[in-house]
Amino acid sequence: MTILDDISSAVQRGKRKEVAPLVQQALDEGLDPVAILNDGLVPAMSVIGEKFSAGEAFVPEMLVAARAMAAGTEVLKPRLAEAGAEPLGKAVIGTVRGDMHDIGKNLVRMMIESKGFEVTDLGVDVAPEQFVTFLQEHEDTDIVCCSALLTTTMPEIGATIRAIEEAGLRDRVKVMIGGAPVTQAFADEVGADAYTVDAGAAAVRAVELVRG
Numbered sequence: 001m002t003i004l005d006d007i008s009s010a011v012q013r014g015k016r017k018e019v020a021p022l023v024q025q026a027l028d029e030g031l032d033p034v035a036i037l038n039d040g041l042v043p044a045m046s047v048i049g050e051k052f053s054a055g056e057a058f059v060p061e062m063l064v065a066a067r068a069m070a071a072g073t074e075v076l077k078p079r080l081a082e083a084g085a086e087p088l089g090k091a092v093i094g095t096v097r098g099d100m101h102d103i104g105k106n107l108v109r110m111m112i113e114s115k116g117f118e119v120t121d122l123g124v125d126v127a128p129e130q131f132v133t134f135l136q137e138h139e140d141t142d143i144v145c146c147s148a149l150l151t152t153t154m155p156e157i158g159a160t161i162r163a164i165e166e167a168g169l170r171d172r173v174k175v176m177i178g179g180a181p182v183t184q185a186f187a188d189e190v191g192a193d194a195y196t197v198d199a200g201a202a203a204v205r206a207v208e209l210v211r212g
Contacts, residue, residue: 050201
């Protein structure tokens with residue numbers, strides 16, 4: 001096995017304390033930081049995402065794997081910056097107004113980050129105006145991700161999309177939505193660009209959206 005295989009294996013097993021030293025070892029051996037990210041860390045999360053979608057892995061495994069990957073990317077960040085590595089895209093994510101749930105949102109954020117996105121997390125109970133203000137201040141944002149875990153807060157997704165439209169920003173961004181009660185029919189109704197059933201699928205779809 002190569003060092004990249006070791007890194008991938010450690011991430012998949014959620015061994016956070018192993019990942020950072022392995023990434024540092026790979027750097028010390030002269031491996032390209034971009035290759036460590038794209039050939040070691042990212043594929044590991046893709047495997048976990050696929051297992052999650054297939055019902056072979058569950059939320060706890062996703063969380064520990066994502067945290068393990070985060071430990072590796074922290075080691076890589078300075079070197080990636082030196083190499084001038086650009087993020088694949090930029091996204092903003094939040095749970096909509098009136099909804100305090102964040103586990104699903106956090107999983108989606110971690111999985112999208114694992115694909116090479118720079119993600120800003122606005123947290124929970126995010127009003128439509130907060131999304132709009134963020135987009136006005138960060139014109140290079142590619143994707144808006146809105147989460148709702150309650151049927152009573154689902155209408156806030158529509159309100160957020162309308163607010164983005166009214167601010168004249170809708171043509172500039174793609175809107176992804178998700179959450180337990182959300183469906184494709186609802187996504188079509190409110191005019192979202194994408195709906196996915198889980199975090200692994202969300203990460204794949206985010207890549208498709210920025211690549212057109």
